[in-house]
Amino acid sequence: MDSYCFRLSAVLLLAATGLLLTAVSDSVDRVTTCDNNVWQVHRLYCDRGVINVTGSLYGRSNSLVCAEGKSHKRLANTKCSQQGTVDKVKTSCNGKKSCELGLSDFRTPDPCVGTFKYLQTNFTCLEAITVVTCEGSVAHLYCGMGRVIDIYGADYGRRDKTTCSYRRGPHGLKNITCLQPTPLVAQMCNGRFSCSVTASNAVFTDPCVGTYKYLEISYACKPPKVSHQGVLQFGVHSINMDSYRSRLSAVLLLATTCLLHAAVADYVDQVTTCDNNVWQVHRLYCDRGVINVTGSLYGRSNSLVCAEGKSHKRLANTKCSQQGTVDKVKTSCNGKKSCELGLSDFRTPDPCVGTFKYLQTNFTCLEAITVVTCEGSVAHLYCGMGRVIDIYGADYGRRDKTTCSYRRGPHGLRNITCLQPTPLVAQMCNGRFSCSVTASNAVFTDPCKGTYKYLEISYACKPPKVTHQGVLQFGVDSI
CATH class of the missing domain: 2.60.120.740 (Rhamnose-binding lectin domain (RBL))
Known part of the structure; x- marks a missing residue:
């Protein structure tokens, strides 16, 4: 049935006039950077999706752009452009969420001596998986x-x-x-x-x-490409479409059912890190939402994973696993947009001496609301429309030098390994319509004295639970 659903889905996707195509932003963003000083920076950014540069110019095509304080002589040449600008910007920025370029990269050779220039880029934001x-x-x-x-x-x-x-x-x-x-x-x-x-x-x-x-x-x-001969192109594979077209209307309903079934299925991401060196890092990341770990293994369950250059003897044991791995990964990562773990945290005791091991984690990304509150401030969580708070994760401490750092001295920011998970926010807020939590040592205790901390919370708004007795559960209250 899965194979049949796949073939039907492929047909329907091609017949559905692009409804399920990857979304592309209709609006075109523009960034203009006047070449005022030696170290001028040109920055492109997509809040959602990744950058797709549609045009870029270093020079001048308009006498009114970046004109303030400049003489008419320096603005008169509006047919000035540096060759290769758009290719350079595309190479540096396409496919990224953000990018920065120095205008110094475009000045030589000078395309129009004596003219005051600027770098102007038009781009859209493409929906993407990162x-x-x-x-x-x-x-x-x-x-x-x-x-x-x-x-x-x-x-x-x-x-x-x-x-x-x-x-x-x-x-x-x-x-x-x-x-x-x-x-x-x-x-x-x-x-x-x-x-x-x-x-x-x-x-x-x-x-x-x-x-x-x-x-x-x-x-x-x-959707896979269709050639001029009506052949579906799947990488190195192809399927002739003629045999499917005559049956499209008859199977449209079933195909739609298959698509809808596939659409609601959870997408599981996987990260595999081979234990090649002492400081190996395992990183999980959600482009949207927060991490929900579904499984994790440190050891070996497959002889083909991380096998390159290894002897058969070091790959033979496929029933090797470190106890407590999934709990450790869940504690460190659940409810966060990204997390990093060192494989050194899993090696002791060695679960299978002589076997080459790896850390492999499966996870999904849950849609979530994320709140970051600096120490001494109050986090306000709120759900409307008859829904209640469900905490995915909460951590108090610090894990970088930029968050809640405004005008703080370096001493109070240098400990970036003290963000600790806490169950208190879930205990205080789960099942409530709204909840306020103070980010303070008095509430969470101090995980790193002398460091200015912050509270990270991720949560969703969900319908209240109904008990077997038909009672609506709202936190500590019930109806």
Whole structure:
């Protein structure tokens, strides 16, 4: 039945006039940066989805743009443009949630000496799935419902000091200008239902030796292409459509049922991290919503996973698992948008000496409301329309140097490993219409003295529970 549903779904997707195509923003955003100083920065950002550059100009095409305080002579040339600007911006920004470029990258050679110039970019935001995978781990890309992978962008390297940084020394994180675009992921994955890519120097070459890197991928799931001969293209596979067209109307209802069934099924993401070195990092991330761990294993359950370069003897034991792994991962990650764990936290005691192990986690992303409240402030949680609060996760402490940092000295921000999970928010707020929680040591105790902390809460608004006796449960009250 699953195979039949898939074939019917593929037909329906092609016949449904693009209703299930990946959404594209109708509006075009524009960013204009006047070239006022040497270090001027041009920044593009998508609140949802990833960047798709439609046009870019460094020079001048309008006498009114960036004109304040400039003489007529410096604004008169409106046919000034630097060659290759749009390609450079596309290479740097397409497929990313945000990107920054220095105008110094566009000034040489000067396209129009004496004219005051600017960098102006038009872009849209494409709906996309984003995957960030630490070096040594495997990125798993997957599309269901008879759709195939379409890569928007892929980069390997590093562009910040926080991603894939769990317990890493500063030396391995200091180069943050080496995230390089790569066409390899598109070549490997485009047109396929699923694809696995290892984030490693062996695959992508090393853009910055000595730096611990990661792989960023953004992609969409789209209907397979139809050739001029009416053949469905699924990567290296194809299906002739002629035999399906005459039966489309007869099976439309069943196909729709299959699609709806697939649409409500939970999508499970998977991250696999091979235990290659002492400081290996396992990273989970939800582009939307928060993490809900459904399973996790440290050990080995499959002889083919993380097998490259390993002897048969080190892969033979496929019944190896560390006790308590899933509980540890759930405690660290549930209810967060992203989380990082070190494999060093799972190695002792060794569950199977001599076997090469890996950490593999399955998780879904739950739609959630996220609240971050600085120490000394009050978090207000609220649900309307007869729904009540359901806490997914709450943590008090600090895990970065930027959140709740305004005008704070570096001493109060330096401990970024003290964000601790707390059950108190769930105990206080679950089942209520609204709830207020003070982010303070008096409520949660102090996980790191001398550090300025904050409270992170993720929750959903759900219908109140009904007991077997037909009683509505509202927190501590009932009706």
